[in-house]
Amino acid sequence: MNSLLLKTSVRLSRVNLFSIPQRTLFDIQNVWGRTAVDTQKPIDSSPLTEIPSQDESVGHLSGVPRDMFKERRCRIFVSARNAMQSGTNNQKKWKVEWDTKERWENPLMGWTSSDPHSSVIVEFGSKEDAIIYCERMGSYDFVIF
Secondary structure, eight states: OHHHHHHHHHHHHHHHHHOOOOOOGGGOOOTTSOOOGGGSOOSOOSOSSOOOOTTSOOGGGSOSOTHHHHSSOEEEEEOOOOTTOOOOGGGSOEEEEEOOOOOOBOTTTOOBOOOTTTTOEEEESSHHHHHHHHHHHTOOOEEEO
16 A cells, blocks of 8 residues: 555656646746746837848948948959968958048148058958848949959
8 A cells, every 4th residue: 555655656746846837938927926027028029120131232231331332442352372371271261352542631630540441351251252242232343353
């Protein structure tokens, strides 16, 4: 009789151990029975932003000033092999860089401007990816080397 009672209690304890009800983040309540503010169910389940399609221009979404892509010619190239090394690891990347604008000097203060985009170089795995990037950003004036 005791062994039967022991077996059933062991089975019940196993059932209790493994039958934990599934709770979500929204079911969690604090000690006072109130649901916390950050665990409320979202009211609107629509996405925050819409992802543009592949053929759509995304230049206005990037935050970069329009003259960066509209008025400048970009150059798509593969960098030359370094003469000091025999490796070929850095030759596989296609790079995009833009022409630099002229610097100007403030005649009153002697302050010289610099072009913030003069040192920007973007790397890609293939030439086609670099061309698609330039077209989608709105820069249609590019040279391929």
